[in-house]
Amino acid sequence: MIEVKNIHKTFGENHVLKGISADFKEGMCNLIIGGSGSGKTTLLKCMVGLHEPEEGSVIYDGRDFTRMNFETRIEIRTEIGMLFQGSALFDSMNVEENIMFPLNMFTDQHRKEKLERVNFCLERVNLAGKNKLFPAELSGGMKKRVGIARAIAMNPKYLFVDEPNSGLDPKTSIVIDDLIQELTEEYKTTTIVVTHDMNSVMGIGENIIFLHQGEKWWEGSNKEISDTDNEELNEFVFASKFMRALQKNKK
Amino acid sequence: MIFHPLGKYILLLKAVFRRPEKWNIYRREIFHEMNSIGVGSLGIIAIISVFLGAVTTVQTAFQLVSDLIPKSVIGSIVRDSSILELSPTISAIVLAGKVGSSVASQIGTMRVTEQIDALEIMGINSPGYLILPKIIGGIVTIPMLVIISIGLSIFGGYLAGTASGAVTAQDFITGITTDFNPFTFTVSMVKAVIFAFIITSVSAYQGFYTDGGALEVGQSSTKAVVISCIAILFADYVIAQLLL
Numbered sequence: 001m002i003e004v005k006n007i008h009k010t011f012g013e014n015h016v017l018k019g020i021s022a023d024f025k026e027g028m029c030n031l032i033i034g035g036s037g038s039g040k041t042t043l044l045k046c047m048v049g050l051h052e053p054e055e056g057s058v059i060y061d062g063r064d065f066t067r068m069n070f071e072t073r074i075e076i077r078t079e080i081g082m083l084f085q086g087s088a089l090f091d092s093m094n095v096e097e098n099i100m101f102p103l104n105m106f107t108d109q110h111r112k113e114k115l116e117r118v119n120f121c122l123e124r125v126n127l128a129g130k131n132k133l134f135p136a137e138l139s140g141g142m143k144k145r146v147g148i149a150r151a152i153a154m155n156p157k158y159l160f161v162d163e164p165n166s167g168l169d170p171k172t173s174i175v176i177d178d179l180i181q182e183l184t185e186e187y188k189t190t191t192i193v194v195t196h197d198m199n200s201v202m203g204i205g206e207n208i209i210f211l212h213q214g215e216k217w218w219e220g221s222n223k224e225i226s227d228t229d230n231e232e233l234n235e236f237v238f239a240s241k242f243m244r245a246l247q248k249n250k251k
Numbered sequence: 252m253i254f255h256p257l258g259k260y261i262l263l264l265k266a267v268f269r270r271p272e273k274w275n276i277y278r279r280e281i282f283h284e285m286n287s288i289g290v291g292s293l294g295i296i297a298i299i300s301v302f303l304g305a306v307t308t309v310q311t312a313f314q315l316v317s318d319l320i321p322k323s324v325i326g327s328i329v330r331d332s333s334i335l336e337l338s339p340t341i342s343a344i345v346l347a348g349k350v351g352s353s354v355a356s357q358i359g360t361m362r363v364t365e366q367i368d369a370l371e372i373m374g375i376n377s378p379g380y381l382i383l384p385k386i387i388g389g390i391v392t393i394p395m396l397v398i399i400s401i402g403l404s405i406f407g408g409y410l411a412g413t414a415s416g417a418v419t420a421q422d423f424i425t426g427i428t429t430d431f432n433p434f435t436f437t438v439s440m441v442k443a444v445i446f447a448f449i450i451t452s453v454s455a456y457q458g459f460y461t462d463g464g465a466l467e468v469g470q471s472s473t474k475a476v477v478i479s480c481i482a483i484l485f486a487d488y489v490i491a492q493l494l495l
Contacts, residue, residue, distance in 0.1 A: 050368050070269075070376070077374030088365035102373050105272050160372075 001026050002158060002190055007046055007056035009039075016042045017053065018214040027188040029181055029204040033195060034211035035236055040194045041085075041162060043211065047192070048080060048160055049073060060158065078106050081151030081189075085163040087143040089135040089150070095122070096131035099150045106154065121149040125179060141172035145179070152183060159184065159191040165200055177203050198237065201225065210236065260456050266378040267386065267452075277384060284388025288350050288451075292396060295349060296342055300400040303337045304329055304407030312417030325418045326426020329408035334435045335495075338400035340487050343446035346393060347479035351454035354385055355475035358458030359468035367459070382455040386448060393447035394440050401439070438494050442487065449482045 002024040009017040016039045024030040032040045045051040047058050049065065057066045060076050068076070089098050099118045103109060109117075122128050125145040135143060144164060151159060161180055165173035181204045184191040193200065201208060205222035212232045220228065225237055271277045311328045358381055361367050370377040405427060412418040418426075454475035461471040 048372055050371060074374040077372060080372055082369070082372045084365045084369060086365055088369040090366055090369075091360075091364075104276055105373065105375055154373075 001061060002047065002192070003057075003059040004043070004047060005057045005059070007043065007053045007058070009042055009046055009051060009053045016214050017046065019056070020211070020214075020216050021056075022209050022216060022219065024190055024192050025207055026190045027184065028191065028206045029184050030190070030192045030207045030209070031195060031201060031205040032192065032209050032211060033201055033205075033236070035196065038211040039214040040196075040211055044160060044162055044192065044194045048082060049077070078102075078154060079157040080160065081154065081156035081158070082160040083144065083147045083151050083162065083164060085166050087135070087147040089138075089143060089146055091135055094132050094134050095127070095138075095146050095149075098135070098146060099153050102150070102154050117153060118149075121153050122146075124152065124183075125149045140167050141169075141175065144168065144172075144176050148176075148179060148183070152187070155187065156189060159189045161191065161193040163194055163196075165195065165197045170199065173197065173199060174203065180204060196236075201237075212236075259460065260452075263378055263382075263456055263459060264452065266376060267382045267455075269376050269379050271379055271383065272375060277380070280380070280384035281387050281391075284384045285392050287353075288346075288385075288388050289392030289395060292346055292349055292392075293399070295345060296396045296400050297403055299341060299345055300333075300338060300403035301407035301410075303341060303400075304333060304404035304409075305411030307332050307337065307404070308408035308412040308423075309415060309417060312412065312415075322418045322422040323426035323429065325412060326408070326423040327429060328426075329412075329423075330405055330427045330431070331435060333401050333404035333408070334439045336487075338404055339397050339439050339442040339446060340483065342397055342400045343393070343443070343450065343483045344480055346396070346446075347450050347454075347483060348476050350389065351450050351475045351479045352472045354451060354454040355458035355461075356468055356472040358382075358455055359461035359471045362459060362461045363464055363468060378459065382452070382459070385455055386451045389447040389451035390444055393450070394443035397439060397443040438490065441494065442490050445486050445490065446483050449486060450479050453479045453482060 004020060004022045004024070007017050007020045008015070020039075020043060032043060034040050042051060046053045053066065057064050059065065060079075063076060065073065065076055090101065093101065096115075096118050099121055100114050103114045103117060107114070118131070119128065122130060125148050127142060127145050127149065130142070135146070138146065159180070164176045164180060168176065177200050180191060180193060183189065193204070195201065202222050205225070208220055208222065208225060209216055210218040210230070210233050218228060218230045218233045225233070228234065307329050308325055311325045315322070315324065361381070367377045367381070370380060409420070409423050412423050413420050457471045457475035457478070461467050
């Protein structure tokens with residue numbers, strides 16, 4: 001479990017996160033949702049240490065990440081897998097080298113063992129045999145899947161996913177969402193997904209946190225989200241014509 | 252105004268020299284950078300060096316109007332100018348353009364495409380992994396390029412001198428072998444090592460702190476070249492003042 005306690009983050013005059021506290025549960029897809037500029041990605045970056053919050057703490061299974069120095073953070077970071085919005089694959093490396101990279105850095109396995117792990121991860125994301133392709137040769141959906149394969153290469157306890165569906169068609173988005181949910185259930189990871197895609201919210205949102213103007217406005221599951229009377233959340237959820245039509249039919 | 256970036260640069264260097272996670276991976280990266288910086292720059296360094304020597308010979312001969320000064324002096328001047336100033340400094344300025352812009356844009360692109368964030372999430376010391384191999388690669392190969400440049404510059408001077416009739420082959424060889432002070436070569440190597448450090452570290456700093464997108468990567472690359480060139484000329488003066 002990851003506990004976030006009273007996180008504050010400012011950029012110059014802009015107070016982006018205003019005392020956010022939340023619990024992200026193990027073996028579950030935890031979603032952080034909200035409109036553009038609500039602080040979703042900033043919260044995610046504070047949780048993984050890419051931004052340092054001015055106040056508050058992030059606790060990984062009882063270990064206070066925010067109070068650790070670079071060396072002691074490495075232990076937790078090797079337990080983290082992350083899929084970035086743009087996949088962040090290393091351009092100079094092919095698919096195999098990208099996935100093998102964390103294994104090269106942090107394990108003493110023989111090349112054969114590492115290759116087996118790479119092939120397993122690639123099979124898991126339905127990209128078996130694509131080892132020698134370079135990122136420039138991959139489609140957006142394939143890049144996301146290679147990003148996921150790299151994120152799970154070290155068998156992470158915590159999986160962070162930033163906007164997994166950005167730039168993808170609806171069909172590929174569902175493939176990625178399903179993959180994230182399967183991996184979460186299979187490896188019992190604490191998965192945190194930042195998204196504003198309502199398909200993801202309704203599909204995999206077991207525990208959802210809604211951010212609005214840097215504050216937590218609502219917390220619940222995808223089963224509860226359409227029945228809430230929270231005005232800001234309703235505006236966000238039913239912003240699309242599709243969701244409004246669904247609500248109408250439901251009524 | 253200058254203190255904030257200077258402080259950031261020093262803190263970045265502190266992170267660069269942190270103990271590497273795995274030496275064998277860093278070693279592989281160092282060889283890769285040595286190939287990229289050293290072998291990749293050999294052609295341009297060879298071309299400019301030959302012409303530097305040739306121009307120095309022709310212009311020195313043009314200014315030597317007195318019959319009291321032996322023509323062999325041309326060889327001595329070409330040798331000392333090449334060793335002390337032309338090869339290390341001009342090579343460094345050319346390399347600041349070629350290597351510096353490449354380093355800044357490579358690291359800058361990694362920054363704006365979140366590849367550096369990905370390294371940090373994995374628990375890798377990104378300044379060390381990305382910058383240390385470039386600094387070591389530069390420090391090893393740029394002095395070698397300067398040595399090659401010195402040889403080719405003198406050779407260029409010889410070719411131009413003999414081809415134009417400004418100096419005979421015998422006089423030129425007498426000139427380059429007379430009164431050689433080996434300390435000039437030491438000064439040249441000190442310059443090469445310091446210039447190599449400036450080119451790689453300043454450019455890496457500019458790339459590492461790129462913020463924005465493709466436009467900012469281009470701006471970082473330009474700033475890397477400009478700041479490296481100024482720093483090289485400043486260091487050139489300081490080294491000359493201290494060592495000569």
